[in-house]
Amino acid sequence: EGVEYEVPEGRTVASPLVIHNRLPHVYRDPESYEPDRFGPGRGEDRAGGALSYTAFGAGRHACVGEAFAYMQIKVIWSHLLRKFKMEMVSPFPETDWNVVMPGPKGKVMLRYNRRGMSTAA
DSSP states (O other): OOOOOOOOTTTOOOOHHHHHHHHHHTTTSSSSOOGGGTTTOOOHHHGGGGGGTTTTTGGGGGEEEEEHHHHHHHHHHHHHHHHHHEEEOOOOOOOEEEESSSSESOOOEEEEOOOOOOOOO
């Protein structure tokens, strides 16, 4: 299937995450947005093992801020989702893969309204 290469001693081998995290033999429909993709017991876990998702790196050179980043994501999104009702106004955007940090092509327009304040203690 592939080609074998000999890597000379002392050389660095790198795998671009933008490709690695979209491998079709690991991810079912890798081009689609699927929030539950990394849930427990999914086929992706079995196909890719512990390194099926490596956005923060792995091994000796893993990102030291990974736990902090996930904590911040949970805190910020739980606050936003509790306090605001959000609705996407623009169509779901295509992903721009031609950049270091992939993101949406063009603008993503949202409408948001503050939710009613609860008086329960």
